[in-house]
Amino acid sequence: xxxxxxxxxxxxxxxxxxxxxxxxxxxxxxxxxxxxxxxxxxxxxxxxxxxxxxxxxxxxxxxxxxxxxxxxxxxxxxxxxxxxxxxxxxxxxxxxxxxxxxxxxxxxxxxxxxxxxxxxxxx
Amino acid sequence: xxxxxxxxxxxxxxxxxxxxxxxxxxxxxxxxxxxxxxxxxxxxxxxxxxxxxxxxxxxxxxxxxxxxxxxxxxxxxxxxxxxxxxxxxxxxxxxxxxxxxxxxxxxxxxxxxxxxxxxxxxxxxxxxxxxxxxxxxxxxxxxxxxxxxxxxxxxxxxxxxxxxxxxxxxxxxxxxxxxxxxxxxxxxxxxxxxxxxxxxxxxxxxxxxxxxxxxxxxxxxxxxxxxxxxxxxxxxxxxxxxxxxxxxxxxxxxxxxxxxxxxxxxxxxxxxxxxxxxxxxxxxxx
Numbered sequence: 001x002x003x004x005x006x007x008x009x010x011x012x013x014x015x016x017x018x019x020x021x022x023x024x025x026x027x028x029x030x031x032x033x034x035x036x037x038x039x040x041x042x043x044x045x046x047x048x049x050x051x052x053x054x055x056x057x058x059x060x061x062x063x064x065x066x067x068x069x070x071x072x073x074x075x076x077x078x079x080x081x082x083x084x085x086x087x088x089x090x091x092x093x094x095x096x097x098x099x100x101x102x103x104x105x106x107x108x109x110x111x112x113x114x115x116x117x118x119x120x121x122x123x
Numbered sequence: 124x125x126x127x128x129x130x131x132x133x134x135x136x137x138x139x140x141x142x143x144x145x146x147x148x149x150x151x152x153x154x155x156x157x158x159x160x161x162x163x164x165x166x167x168x169x170x171x172x173x174x175x176x177x178x179x180x181x182x183x184x185x186x187x188x189x190x191x192x193x194x195x196x197x198x199x200x201x202x203x204x205x206x207x208x209x210x211x212x213x214x215x216x217x218x219x220x221x222x223x224x225x226x227x228x229x230x231x232x233x234x235x236x237x238x239x240x241x242x243x244x245x246x247x248x249x250x251x252x253x254x255x256x257x258x259x260x261x262x263x264x265x266x267x268x269x270x271x272x273x274x275x276x277x278x279x280x281x282x283x284x285x286x287x288x289x290x291x292x293x294x295x296x297x298x299x300x301x302x303x304x305x306x307x308x309x310x311x312x313x314x315x316x317x318x319x320x321x322x323x324x325x326x327x328x329x330x331x332x333x334x335x336x337x338x339x340x341x342x343x344x345x346x347x348x349x350x351x352x353x354x355x356x357x358x359x360x361x362x363x364x365x366x367x368x369x370x371x372x373x374x375x376x377x378x379x380x381x382x383x384x385x386x387x388x389x390x391x392x393x394x395x396x397x398x399x400x401x402x403x404x405x406x407x408x409x
């Protein structure tokens with residue numbers, strides 16, 4: 001598991017942690033059943049507040065990415081494959097919708113955007 | 124489980140200065156930073172906690188009990204570091220420790236010797252020969268060597284270089300990791316707290332500004348920047364502190380969400396650091 005915290009980022013630290021763990025679960029780098037470090041252990045390692053790490057885990061739990069067994073720890077939860085695919089597409093869709101907004105603002109039309117994406121894929 | 128430290132409406136008049144209605148609560152397993160400008164009342168509060176001066180009113184509970192009822196038993200469980208070293212200046216480190224160690228029921232010589240080595244302190248040196256930073260290290264070595272449940276520190280990082288400050292933060296995280304012990308430390312170097320503190324208590328001129336978990340503070344406050352044309356009376360009601368120059372203004376708001384929904388255009392909203400919060404709150408609207 002890899003977590004890098006940026007102090008310069010506008011994104012709160014708890015979000016940086018949950019985003020990075022979530023991404024690794026979606027990508028499959030962290031597999032089902034993987035035991036995550038304890039809330040206090042992670043806080044110590046990263047030299048950050050226990051409350052911050054706790055909040056990251058709570059967030060991931062709510063979204064169904066991890067499960068916490070009292071007294072044992074937090075594990076990567078079993079992921080529904082089609083749901084996972086949907087989550088991946090959702091991430092791309094969000095990014096693309098920013099691009100579409102920007103394109104409309106700048107007066108760039110649909111075909112031009114599609115063309116750029118094609119070129120980028122070929123690289 | 125009892126709180127490690129609970130303060131309710133603590134007040135103390137001290138010459139011209141008065142500390143009013145300070146309240147805070149520190150549960151086991153957390154680090155609380157205690158911030159405020161010089162003269163805000165941080166040291167006074169810590170002295171009141173240690174019963175070195177008498178309070179006028181209010182309540183201080185340590186491990187659920189009044190310090191004055193069980194002074195010896197409670198102080199046995201507190202490790203302290205003061206900004207002014209209160210041990211014997213003309214004695215060597217090792218002789219000071221020989222005097223102090225018997226006061227603590229759970230004193231551990233091995234732990235102490237390890238910290239001396241870790242902090243590169245020479246037991247044969249007299250305290251008067253130590254630099255300010257080394258005196259802090261010496262006090263910290265004592266505070267950490269008797270299995271205390273509360274570490275109470277007044278400006279421990281102020282005389283220290285960044286390398287050792289970072290080392291201390293590491294030691295503090297390790298100290299609370301099991302979830303049973305807590306740390307309260309006052310500082311005006313807020314960057315030390317930015318990362319590791321779980322809770323932050325801010326006092327200014329003897330008054331409480333807030334005492335709550337650090338993450339909510341950093342979410343609630345924000346730095347706002349914009350052009351001077353925005354600065355009408357209504358806009359100013361959203362600001363805690365304000366600084367103007369010829370080209371625009373920079374201010375601190377205590378209500379980031381409202382600011383974000385209400386003023387979408389023409390303002391820049393950025394994360395505030397604890398230092399920003401302290402500087403703008405103390406500076407006020409200028």
